[in-house]
Amino acid sequence: MNKLRDKISVDEQGYYGEFGGAYIPEMLYGNVEEIRKVYVSFWQDKAFKQEFDDLLKDFVGRPSPLYHAKRLSEKFKTNIYLKREDLNHTGSHKINNTIGQILLAKKLNKKRIIAETGAGQHGVATATVCALMGLECIVYMGSVDIERQAPNVSRMKMLGAEVRPALSGSKTLKDATNEAIRDWINNPLDTHYIIGSVVGPHPYPDMVAKFQSVISEEMKWQLKEKTGNENPDAIIACIGGGSNAAGAFYHYLNEKDVRLIAVEAAGHGIDSGESAATSVLGTKGVIHGSRTLLMQTEEGQIIEPYSISAGLDYPGIGPLHAHLIETKRAETYAATDKEALQAALEITRLEGIIPALETAHAFAVLHKISFNKADVVVLNVSGRGDKDLANYIKFIETNE
Amino acid sequence: MNRIDKLFIKKNKDILNIYFTAGFPNLESTGVILEKLSDASVDLVEIGMPYSDPLADGPTIQNSGQKALANGMSIKHLFKQIEVARKTIDTPLILMGYFNQVMQYGEEKFFRKIKEIGVDGLILPDMPLHIYERAYRSLFEELDLGISFLISPQTDFERIKKIEELSRGFIYMVSSASITGVKNGIDAKQIKYFERINSLHLTKPVLIGFGISDNKSFRTACEYSNGAIIGSAFIKAINSEEPIEQSISNFINKIRFDTIPV
Numbered sequence: 001m002n003k004l005r006d007k008i009s010v011d012e013q014g015y016y017g018e019f020g021g022a023y024i025p026e027m028l029y030g031n032v033e034e035i036r037k038v039y040v041s042f043w044q045d046k047a048f049k050q051e052f053d054d055l056l057k058d059f060v061g062r063p064s065p066l067y068h069a070k071r072l073s074e075k076f077k078t079n080i081y082l083k084r085e086d087l088n089h090t091g092s093h094k095i096n097n098t099i100g101q102i103l104l105a106k107k108l109n110k111k112r113i114i115a116e117t118g119a120g121q122h123g124v125a126t127a128t129v130c131a132l133m134g135l136e137c138i139v140y141m142g143s144v145d146i147e148r149q150a151p152n153v154s155r156m157k158m159l160g161a162e163v164r165p166a167l168s169g170s171k172t173l174k175d176a177t178n179e180a181i182r183d184w185i186n187n188p189l190d191t192h193y194i195i196g197s198v199v200g201p202h203p204y205p206d207m208v209a210k211f212q213s214v215i216s217e218e219m220k221w222q223l224k225e226k227t228g229n230e231n232p233d234a235i236i237a238c239i240g241g242g243s244n245a246a247g248a249f250y251h252y253l254n255e256k257d258v259r260l261i262a263v264e265a266a267g268h269g270i271d272s273g274e275s276a277a278t279s280v281l282g283t284k285g286v287i288h289g290s291r292t293l294l295m296q297t298e299e300g301q302i303i304e305p306y307s308i309s310a311g312l313d314y315p316g317i318g319p320l321h322a323h324l325i326e327t328k329r330a331e332t333y334a335a336t337d338k339e340a341l342q343a344a345l346e347i348t349r350l351e352g353i354i355p356a357l358e359t360a361h362a363f364a365v366l367h368k369i370s371f372n373k374a375d376v377v378v379l380n381v382s383g384r385g386d387k388d389l390a391n392y393i394k395f396i397e398t399n400e
Numbered sequence: 401m402n403r404i405d406k407l408f409i410k411k412n413k414d415i416l417n418i419y420f421t422a423g424f425p426n427l428e429s430t431g432v433i434l435e436k437l438s439d440a441s442v443d444l445v446e447i448g449m450p451y452s453d454p455l456a457d458g459p460t461i462q463n464s465g466q467k468a469l470a471n472g473m474s475i476k477h478l479f480k481q482i483e484v485a486r487k488t489i490d491t492p493l494i495l496m497g498y499f500n501q502v503m504q505y506g507e508e509k510f511f512r513k514i515k516e517i518g519v520d521g522l523i524l525p526d527m528p529l530h531i532y533e534r535a536y537r538s539l540f541e542e543l544d545l546g547i548s549f550l551i552s553p554q555t556d557f558e559r560i561k562k563i564e565e566l567s568r569g570f571i572y573m574v575s576s577a578s579i580t581g582v583k584n585g586i587d588a589k590q591i592k593y594f595e596r597i598n599s600l601h602l603t604k605p606v607l608i609g610f611g612i613s614d615n616k617s618f619r620t621a622c623e624y625s626n627g628a629i630i631g632s633a634f635i636k637a638i639n640s641e642e643p644i645e646q647s648i649s650n651f652i653n654k655i656r657f658d659t660i661p662v
Binding site: 182189287298300 | 503
């Protein structure tokens with residue numbers, strides 16, 4: 001009974017504890033309600049599940065490997081396994097969710113897809129599934145991010161998507177999300193909005209987490225195969241909105257012995273005024289339709305965040321994570337731009353894996369936490385670093 | 401009885417509700433605008449609390465809000481301005497903003513405070529109906545404070561009835577699937593929607609907003625409802641070179657009579 005009561009899951013109104021819900025203008029109510037009505041049954045629909053699984057296997061290339069990183073383990077005197085979401089088609093975990101949502105959009109008979117993107121990984125993953133299904137695709141991206149993630153912008157264009165710059169606010173992920181929501185208000189009938197993270201109004205956080213939960217579903221059997229135990233001692237994932245972390249934590253949420261470690265972007269340092277460490281700097285409020293933790297002024301104006309990583313440069317976190325943090329189920333750490341860059345270089349040279357800048361933040365905390373020698377630690381490699389080469393090269397040139 | 405309800409007893413057609421963003425174009429514009437709108441006998445005034453991330457608003461209102469915040473506008477300062485203006489004007493005043501602003505102030509504290517300074521109603525487009533009903537409805541009744549919920553072309557009948565039940569003062573009918581200030585003119589599809597809502601004979605006044613920008617669209621909206629709300633077009637009008645007092649009276653005359661007085 002006890003276990004059942006403590007179970008972490010979303011309630012009918014879309015709340016995880018006190019976080020979540022759907023704080024949206026009436027113009028979006030019909031759209032969100034339409035999705036809410038089908039997403040659960042959709043998940044239980046055999047034909048859908050089959051199509052989803054087939055695409056994940058043959059198009060995405062799942063299961064993604066769980067790799068025992070020996071040199072990294074040796075360095076940190078523990079056992080580190082890397083969940084290789086970077087090896088997915090399109091280069092990150094984002095494709096898991098876009099496959100699921102494009103099937104949903106088809107079921108809802110939508111002809112036009114919109115998305116927001118920060119680092120461009122979700123934009124590329126959305127443009128990819130739209131090409132696959134022959135649907136029109138418009139991706140909103142902050143003009144700052146268009147510049148700093150140029151390779152992904154080119155990929156989206158080649159895939160046939162239109163990339164529309166978000167020019168308001170800090171011109172990053174938050175603003176791209178605002179623009180996508182406004183587009184949806186203007187085009188409610190023919191358009192599906194593929195949100196890329198576990199943010200937004202209910203049912204998005206739960207739906208995206210479910211589509212991403214394939215990560216921890218695979219981790220269970222892969223760990224069992226490799227270590228004899230399906231539970232690790234800890235799981236580490238970076239967190240902006242929190243979709244890769246949600247996927248990596250999902251099947252372990254109720255396994256109290258598994259430490260869940262979320263790593264935020266500290267930017268130039270948590271107290272520098274240029275940061276995106278929401279769990280430290282944030283307070284309770286509403287952002288993008290969800291009650292959660294966010295960076296804001298006393299009067300509720302949302303503060304522009306900062307991180308070198310476009311994917312973590314977001315002033316909120318998903319309501320699931322707010323709940324995990326508030327109830328101390330998850331631990332949070334923060335890594336600065338510099339620590340992330342150093343960690344990216346380190347892992348590249350130790351294991352021959354160039355991670356995305358987002359993922360590099362997760363690697364950086366290996367320097368901040370000491371694990372026991374016998375511990376099994378899984379680090380979710382959310383994406384690959386091709387898009388970040390310009391930043392990495394600049395860092396190498398100034399530091400070597 | 402609050403000023404909104406009194407107004408609708410006195411007058412139930414051709415209601416003109418003007419929206420402006422507090423703190424735009426200048427921090428201290430609020431008082432002048434309220435005074436001029438009152439002089440021009442505008443029936444209702446909706447004061448926008450500038451917000452960093454106004455999801456339902458188009459570029460005009462977004463930009464005015466950003467400018468207002470840059471000018472130093474805050475909720476506390478706005479409350480002082482309203483308190484002062486209330487001493488000289490009797491027009492019903494409605495505050496419009498986003499739920500997070502109210503949440504950070506403290507919901508109950510906010511509702512009590514606005515009543516105290518002479519505000520008559522509130523519009524929070526992202527406040528869920530069921531939360532209002534469960535947590536705040538009885539307080540609004542106790543304070544006799546108005547609350548207007550939105551209906552859009554996608555709002556189904558059952559929900560319209562719920563919105564009719566919960567709205568206090570008037571129902572805010574969004575003219576099309578749109579954010580504010582991006583559409584001009586009213587098309588045949590919108591007329592069908594206006595007719596559909598009109599035929600429901602809702603028991604509370606209905607004002608049409610979003611995309612109402614000139615005499616023609618104002619007249620059309622008034623034909624199918626109790627009146628209309630104009631925001632973006634007004635903000636554009638006062639963001640001009642000529643003195644704000646002049647812009648305001650010219651704009652109101654153009655809306656009402658399609659003329660500028662000589």
